[in-house]
Amino acid sequence: MERTLIESLAQHAGERVRVRGWVNAVRDQKRVQFVIVRDETGMAQVALPKPEEPGELNEAVSALTVESAVTIVGEVALDERVKLGGLELRLEELSVDSPAEPEVPIAPDSALDKRIDWRYLDLRRPDRRLIFEVQTTVERAMREHWASLGFLELHSPKLMGSASESGAELFHVDYFDTDAYLAQSPQFYKQMAMSGGFGRVFEIGPVFRANPSFTSRHDTEFTSVDVEISWIDSHEDVMAFEEAWVAHVLAVVAEEHGAEIESVLGGEVIVPTLPFPRIPLEEAKALAAEQGVEVPGVGHDLDPPSERALSAAVRERHGHEFVFVTDYPTTVRPFYHMRHEHDQTLTKSFDLLWRGLEITTGAQREHRYEPLLAQAREKAVDVDSIQYYLDFFRYGAPPHGGFGFGLTRLMMMLCNQDNVREVTFLYRGPHRLTP
């Protein structure tokens, strides 16, 4: 007998069906027993009358523990008395595929760390599942947009012989008789794809950062979305791509999950208008300062409080949740960011902030060998260790640019969660390597 999903039970009124899922609750009364069963599509009530002399099936129901994995056969009966979907299953057969121990170690309001200890139990909650349904939609919508523009998908190596210069700390691994590092970013490889003539590429993959960061928005392994585009005229082209792409993703999410995100997770999905506001860094600081926060001085990046203040100011002035901050000084950017022709102290780069959180860093890259080499030396980069990378630009590299995008951070904001650990299937942090 085939399995029937709970969401489709209404279409099987009067039929005998087989439902498989978890025991959500048992209400064992004198004359009638109820079991609430839950599968990945919803919950349904199972009912069984209890005669004076309880039968074997009654005993089996009495012995059920919450969260046991069960298979149930019964007839679907429409019944207005039932608040849960107006229907119930009249129980005929019950088998326990795997019993749960009597006391579940976590509750929905348990501390996050404890819920992560028992992540598989936490993930059974419908609201936790919704996060991953949304993530699946997000990635599908991203790919739709890339596909429509002829992008190629990349799978770059995560083991590297040298740093990729993201500025973050590196994880070291033993590699036979030498050392290797876990990739902090596919940066160098997606640029190689440009020199390889791929034109436009993207990658969704893990990146590793050995930062001892103890915040709600950092992890040591997270999913990065990387994009690189050839034959651009400036970083403006990259921003134009990104804003259209983000707007498409949010439009699809709003359409498919907007109502559920609002009712279950309490977040509103607002489809952004184009173009996103663009504000040079120094102007952004001035705007943030007007909100009453102390902002970092010239030559420094925005700090988190000023990022939040900036987003608040942009929302007030432009009615927009996104803002591109542009024209970062070379002091806070890596050597491969291209510099402005008219001002060599500023890079053709940008960050994208959403609701006060940095979700992207992007730039036009320096594709000319000599300036790139000079900039690397100026930044005191060990040129020998990245010669393989510099070589990408020796035999005709197209002008190009791109960005790195924190999928995990997007998901956190999109699902109205206050910690990236909530939206990460299995979080990895300085003190978290299991489960």
Added chain:
RNA sequence: GGGGGCGUAGCUCAGCCGGUUAGAGCGCUGCCCUGUCACGGCAGAGGUCGCGGGUUCGAGUCCCGUCGCUCCCGCCA
């Protein structure tokens, strides 16, 4: 790397200026209950107050150390 906060029952927490038998709700176990739906009622079990040391007649409470968790800053996406 710097700073703040928190560790009390399976879970979430209360416990005042230090005071003698450490509490609540949920969960669990048992009994009761005409259809519940956050079912309800009664009873019960369950604690080395993170750990070590100190102060004190007396420490869950104060001090020191330590371990764990957490948030903020730095760093980044």
